[in-house]
Amino acid sequence: MSVQISASDVNKLRQQTGAGMMDCKKALVEANGDFEAAIDYLRKKGAKVAASRQDRESNEGVVIAKTTADGKRGVVVEVNCETDFVAKNADFIAFANSIADKAIENNPSSLEDLLALELNGNKIADLIIDQTGKIGEKIGVSKFETIEAEQVVPYIHGNYRLGVLVGLSAVVNGGEDAGKDVAMQIAAMNPVALDKGDVDSKTIERELEIAKEQIRAEGKPEEMVEKIAAGKLNKFYKENTLLNQEFVKDSSKDIKAFLNSVSNGLTVTAFKRVALGA
Helix, strand or coil, X not given: CCCCCCHHHHHHHHHHHCCCHHHHHHHHHHCCCCHHHHHHHHHHCCCCCCHHHHHHCCCEEEEEEEECCCCCEXXXXXXXXXXHHHHCCHHHHHHHHHHHHHXXXXXXXXXXXXXXXXXXXXXXXXXXHHHHHHHCCCCEEEEEEEEECCEEEEEEECCCCEEEEEEECCCCCCHHHHHHHHHHHHHHHCCCECCHHHCCXXXXXXXXXXXXXXXXXCCCCHHHHHHHHHHHHHHHHHHHEHHHCEECCEEEEEXXXXXXXXXXXXXXXXXXXXXXXX
């Protein structure tokens, strides 16, 4: 029995991928309504998957990124509301900042621990309910990320719509500026991992499978498929792992080389990127 594909399913896939209406419908039919499989189907057929569009399908709110005074630890917190009007309200932004400050002060290990902290004599979870009552919109904290490093550099992009933390391996002259440049790179290029060895095996298998399907579709002989697929995987690493990405400000270098030019051996040890609603 075939799965019924609704117009809203087609529209959702279209929003996620940027592919045409008929392509999306066909992909969902072929994939029996499985969204992941439908996206793979579209990619294998060469339809453009605009992954960056997924950030637009978001709740409103703000993303706050901050570090401790010594720059050794950073936090990113996403506080959500329903409308852009509330997200731009100074009191709402101040409330979100007060939650991030509590996270900096108390170093909670999880979102649940953060919500259990006391702020002005009340648990943050209770204050969120109070805010919901006052504002008349659903308020919530959906994400909390933290990293520790020798030097953590925070960056907030696009009117609190995206927050980045970059952990550097050492405190060096020009480190803060370099960290900001790398944070902007992360905001713009959305790397999936720090380096080649950090990409999870499921992602690698998926990329190889898609590459092989594309190569076979081009009519290349089977004995060449593995070799060409390996080349495509290397291209994937270059485009999607931070240290191997071309530096946006200077395309003659990758991020690894850029950091080395700032200070010999300087590298990124960790990063976090939180986009509103993503």
